Amino acid sequence: MAVRALDENIYASEDLELKEPNVLLKFYRQYYNWILGGSAVIIFLALWEWAGTSGAINPLFTSSPSRVINAYAKLIAGGELGHDIVVSGQEFLYGFGLAILVGIPAGMLMGWYKPIEAVLDPFVNFFYATPRVALLPLMIIWLGIGINSKIAVVYLGAIFAILISTITGMKNLDESLLKAARSFGATDMQIFKTIALPGSVPFLLSGIRLGLGHALVGVVVGELYAATAGVGYLIAVAGNTFQTDKVFVGVTIIAVAGMLITALFKKIEDHFQSWRPQRVS
Numbered sequence: 001m002a003v004r005a006l007d008e009n010i011y012a013s014e015d016l017e018l019k020e021p022n023v024l025l026k027f028y029r030q031y032y033n034w035i036l037g038g039s040a041v042i043i044f045l046a047l048w049e050w051a052g053t054s055g056a057i058n059p060l061f062t063s064s065p066s067r068v069i070n071a072y073a074k075l076i077a078g079g080e081l082g083h084d085i086v087v088s089g090q091e092f093l094y095g096f097g098l099a100i101l102v103g104i105p106a107g108m109l110m111g112w113y114k115p116i117e118a119v120l121d122p123f124v125n126f127f128y129a130t131p132r133v134a135l136l137p138l139m140i141i142w143l144g145i146g147i148n149s150k151i152a153v154v155y156l157g158a159i160f161a162i163l164i165s166t167i168t169g170m171k172n173l174d175e176s177l178l179k180a181a182r183s184f185g186a187t188d189m190q191i192f193k194t195i196a197l198p199g200s201v202p203f204l205l206s207g208i209r210l211g212l213g214h215a216l217v218g219v220v221v222g223e224l225y226a227a228t229a230g231v232g233y234l235i236a237v238a239g240n241t242f243q244t245d246k247v248f249v250g251v252t253i254i255a256v257a258g259m260l261i262t263a264l265f266k267k268i269e270d271h272f273q274s275w276r277p278q279r280v281s
Helices: 002-053 065-078 080-112 114-129 132-143 147-171 175-183 188-225 231-240 244-275
Strands: none
Touching (some): 002 065, 065 080, 065 244, 080 114, 080 147, 080 188, 080 231, 114 147, 132 147, 132 188, 188 231, 188 244
């Protein structure tokens, strides 16, 4: 009996040894993106902190995570950072929202009706090929150095990515579905609601995600050129006075905002994938 109990204990310990690596391996496979990405970020921040505090790199031209955090704390305590974020947020929301409201309907009309595309396509190509930075002086002359000129720059930066992606989505609809709908006597409005809109949703959201990056660039560029407040203005002033810590504060605010909004639109895009017509297996 004692030998049998000893054998059972040995087998139980062996099973435990076999199960533990499997559990760890399963955990790693499930969360390996977070594990590898988080490890890479931690290593990068550690190296950056060492380079910025050990004297390996001139602190005038670089910074460190601890110094950036201290700069954040000082700006928040002074109240100026909150005001700059609010100003830049307003410019972004108004300009980007207007680009979505105009770009999606215009892209659908251009992609659905060829005469409308023929009329508007030369203007779209002209303004798309023109750097929006080159139009900034005109925006300031027409709208002043206030928030309106920055909204216009954000709008011009975002609308063409949204517009072109929407046009592409409308042109890449499944022809067999369109023919089947028309053969059953469906009207244009019925086809638009049941086929065109669901089928083009991934293109619409992809265009919005692309326009997001251009909109953030527009915010910074507009405030770098002529502004009295905003995150871009903070970066410009800090860069001109060699305050590297504050420059990194502004850069990280823009980067983190872009990452969060992009992740939000990615979730929305994944949710609306179910709208797409499914192929018959």
